Amino acid sequence: MDNRVVSAIEDYIFDLTDPQRNWPKYYIKQVSFSRCAGKEILKLVKETSSLQESIDMVADFGIRMKDFALLDHADKNDAQIFYVAYEVATDILDILNAMK
Numbered sequence: 001m002d003n004r005v006v007s008a009i010e011d012y013i014f015d016l017t018d019p020q021r022n023w024p025k026y027y028i029k030q031v032s033f034s035r036c037a038g039k040e041i042l043k044l045v046k047e048t049s050s051l052q053e054s055i056d057m058v059a060d061f062g063i064r065m066k067d068f069a070l071l072d073h074a075d076k077n078d079a080q081i082f083y084v085a086y087e088v089a090t091d092i093l094d095i096l097n098a099m100k
Contacts, residue, residue, distance in 0.1 A: 001045070001046050001047075001048065001049065002045075002048070002049070002050060002051050002054060004051070004099060005045050005048075005051060005054045005096060005099070006042065006045065006046060008092075008095050008096065008099065009038060009041060009042045009045060009092055009095075010042065012038060012091065012092055012095060013035060013038040013039065013042065016031060016034050016035055016038070017031060018031070019031045019032065026080075029080060029081075030080070030084055033080065033081045033084035033085065034084055034087075034088050036081075036085075037065070037084060037085035037088040037089065038088055038092070040061070040085075041057075041058055041061055041088065041089060041092055044057050044058070044061060045057055045058065051096065051099060051100065054096055055093065055096045055097065058089055058092050058093045058096060059089075059093055061085075061089050062085075062086055062089030062090055062093060065082045065083075065085040065086040065089060066082070066086045068082040069082035069083045069085075069086055
């Protein structure tokens, strides 16, 4: 496990705005989904041993989330969690690539 990677992702999650009561439901969901995706990515990279393995893991996670988002969902809102997870993976991937 690369402690720099873990710290960078923990900082990313910490910097996400806390949901506010007066926000529309859509935005509350977006922040909640972002936090969940960040925590899932954090769990995955803790199983890796290098920066490059972490980058590969996050890239794979992002691809899977995009694929899930593009599936034919009965309710288009169901795809939101996967789109948000894809966006979080993309953000984290940018951070990790900048660490090279």
